[in-house]
Amino acid sequence: MSEFLQQLINGLSLGAIYALLALGYTMVYGVLRFINFAHADVFMVGSFAGYYAARHAPAGTLWGGLAVLAAAMAACAVLGVLIERFAYRPLRHAPKLNVLIAAIGLSLLLEYGVQLLFGATPRNFPQVFPSARLQFGPLTVSSNQLVVIVVSLGLLGGLQWIVFRTRLGAAMRAVSLNPRAAQLVGINLNTVVAFTFALGSALAGAGGVLYAMNYPSIDPFMGVMPGLKAFVAAILGGIGSLPGAALGALILGGAETLVGGSAYSTYKDAIAFGLLIVIMLLRPAGLLGRLTVEKV
Amino acid sequence: MLTVTDLSVAYGPIKAVNGISFEIPRGAIVTLIGGNGAGKTTTLQTISGLVRPAAGVIRFNQEDITRLAPHEIVARGLCHVPEGRLVFANLSVAENLALGAYLQRDSASIDRTREHVFALFPRLKERLKQTAGTLSGGEQQMLAIGRALMGWPTFLMLDEPSLGIAPRLVTTIFEKIVEINREEGLTILLVEQNAHLALEISSHAYVLETGQIAVAGASRDLRDDPRLKAAYLGG
Ligand SMILES: Nc1ncnc2c1ncn2[C@@H]1O[C@H](COP(=O)(O)OP(=O)(O)OP(=O)(O)O)[C@@H](O)[C@H]1O
Ligand SMILES: [Mg+2]
Numbered sequence: 001m002s003e004f005l006q007q008l009i010n011g012l013s014l015g016a017i018y019a020l021l022a023l024g025y026t027m028v029y030g031v032l033r034f035i036n037f038a039h040a041d042v043f044m045v046g047s048f049a050g051y052y053a054a055r056h057a058p059a060g061t062l063w064g065g066l067a068v069l070a071a072a073m074a075a076c077a078v079l080g081v082l083i084e085r086f087a088y089r090p091l092r093h094a095p096k097l098n099v100l101i102a103a104i105g106l107s108l109l110l111e112y113g114v115q116l117l118f119g120a121t122p123r124n125f126p127q128v129f130p131s132a133r134l135q136f137g138p139l140t141v142s143s144n145q146l147v148v149i150v151v152s153l154g155l156l157g158g159l160q161w162i163v164f165r166t167r168l169g170a171a172m173r174a175v176s177l178n179p180r181a182a183q184l185v186g187i188n189l190n191t192v193v194a195f196t197f198a199l200g201s202a203l204a205g206a207g208g209v210l211y212a213m214n215y216p217s218i219d220p221f222m223g224v225m226p227g228l229k230a231f232v233a234a235i236l237g238g239i240g241s242l243p244g245a246a247l248g249a250l251i252l253g254g255a256e257t258l259v260g261g262s263a264y265s266t267y268k269d270a271i272a273f274g275l276l277i278v279i280m281l282l283r284p285a286g287l288l289g290r291l292t293v294e295k296v
Numbered sequence: 297m298l299t300v301t302d303l304s305v306a307y308g309p310i311k312a313v314n315g316i317s318f319e320i321p322r323g324a325i326v327t328l329i330g331g332n333g334a335g336k337t338t339t340l341q342t343i344s345g346l347v348r349p350a351a352g353v354i355r356f357n358q359e360d361i362t363r364l365a366p367h368e369i370v371a372r373g374l375c376h377v378p379e380g381r382l383v384f385a386n387l388s389v390a391e392n393l394a395l396g397a398y399l400q401r402d403s404a405s406i407d408r409t410r411e412h413v414f415a416l417f418p419r420l421k422e423r424l425k426q427t428a429g430t431l432s433g434g435e436q437q438m439l440a441i442g443r444a445l446m447g448w449p450t451f452l453m454l455d456e457p458s459l460g461i462a463p464r465l466v467t468t469i470f471e472k473i474v475e476i477n478r479e480e481g482l483t484i485l486l487v488e489q490n491a492h493l494a495l496e497i498s499s500h501a502y503v504l505e506t507g508q509i510a511v512a513g514a515s516r517d518l519r520d521d522p523r524l525k526a527a528y529l530g531g
Contacts, residue, residue: 167398174384174395180346181382186370186399186447 002138013145015253016152020207021230022245024200030176037103040227041110046208047218049075065129073202080201114220122219125212238289297322303352312338314507325484327494330504336487344376375449381440385429396446413442434465491528
């Protein structure tokens with residue numbers, strides 16, 4: 001039983017990271033109706049930004065850790081806005097296939113660009129937050145896991161607040177419901193799209209740092225697998241749905257950790273994609289998604 | 297108030313609007329009538345900035361607004377109630393109205409406008425919490441007009457407000473359009489296929505045929521025009 005609970009906590013912290021990443025996929029899909037396949041590489045850039053920021057922050061302190069997190073989020077927000085402005089906006093009215101090809105090209109550009117600048121050798125990510133092992137009865141929780149869970153919850157709460165309580169959040173929801181009608185009430189489409197990219201990318205940046213803290217080596221291709229999983233999580237929960245993305249990510253993180261801790265651990269990655277196939281067969285719109293007719 | 301000069305719009309190889317010009321004086325109700333695919337919706341979408349013209353100039357209060365983005369045009373007081381209404385189907389009536397006031401910052405005057413919209417369409421007040429997508433077609437049209445009024449426009453463009461609505465409600469909505477024009481002095485550009493009604497409430501009319509203006513004149517005269525009788529007024 002305590003073994004199970006232990007795995008559940010591990011799963012929760014993995015799922016929280018997937019959630020931060022999955023939200024970016026689902027938000028961009030919500031306003032623009034395409035999958036930003038370069039999102040996983042923004043996550044990777046977040047880890048690298050955190051790695052370099054950590055050199056200028058006091059190691060192993062709460063404030064140092066939060067500063068590293070904030071730096072990575074800011075760097076990624078800027079990167080996200082640049083990506084949208086220069087890669088996707090020129091293709092706003094182009095066929096979806098062109099956008100998909102641009103996204104894949106951009107993904108490769110980021111991966112090999114980072115490799116060119118920083119080399120391909122994996123680097124150890126420093127301990128930016130205070131390190132401790134906390135004992136709750138039979139359960140051991142590392143402080144890093146706790147940071148992941150607390151920070152993710154905080155960011156999810158912040159996102160919820162932005163989307164449902166602010167003017168720009170209302171504009172985002174309006175655009176995702178009906179971009180034309182949104183423009184006709186005076187919403188600036190470009191502002192909303194840029195804001196969405198900034199928000200999603202900042203969350204990915206935070207995810208990159210949190211991931212690197214727990215799987216402590218970073219390299220230019222580290223985003224690929226978590227990116228794929230988070231994408232699956234977003235589809236699982238219902239693409240376009242924010243709670244769906246979070247739910248999908250928690251299910252995926254939990255399932256993956258439970259399988260990883262069992263005798264079938266070599267199959268843990270297969271779980272993600274197996275789950276995707278099963279859910280898509282049972283509920284094509286995802287767990288919390290609504291099946292809508294593709295608008296033309 | 298609005299002057300359109302030599303406007304042409306194309307979708308790829310398809311020419312939807314072909315060098316049309318017209319003018320709408322302040323305080324008037326002017327109608328644009330024409331059959332399916334004549335280019336009426338395209339004209340309105342081009343004026344509101346959703347579609348880019350191939351050629352031509354659009355002036356609003358003397359200012360050239362041809363290349364402005366939709367939100368900049370709304371900010372100048374030119375609001376477009378689109379064809380098919382396009383209410384935010386998953387949001388409540390109240391949320392739809394709130395989004396209509398997106399560019400308004402003063403909450404006291406937003407409240408006043410909302411009361412005013414309720415006075416015009418009491419039905420909306422009764423359905424405040426209802427999801428917009430579950431309203432009847434006529435109620436959705438009221439909501440679409442109400443949402444546009446929330447943005448304090450001085451000029452309103454309406455694209456086929458009678459489309460898919462029970463005849464009794466159509467009469468109500470047209471009465472409201474006249475009321476908005478008379479009492480608040482809003483200038484109105486009304487696109488209609490229902491030429492009878494449109495000619496009744498408008499002062500001037502333009503008839504669009506395959507992207508060109510075929511007939512133009514005072515609505516009173518066009519009601520008896522033999523060219524219109526055959527095509528749009530059912531004999
Ligand atoms: N997005 C589009 N892409 C390509 N062609 C279009 C598009 N929108 C309209 N058209 C074409 O442009 C022409 C004018 O269409 P428009 O919608 O302006 O007509 P309309 O007068 O509003 O007709 P209706 O009364 O049926 O609404 C039509 O031939 C139509 O097929
Ligand atoms: Mg039309």
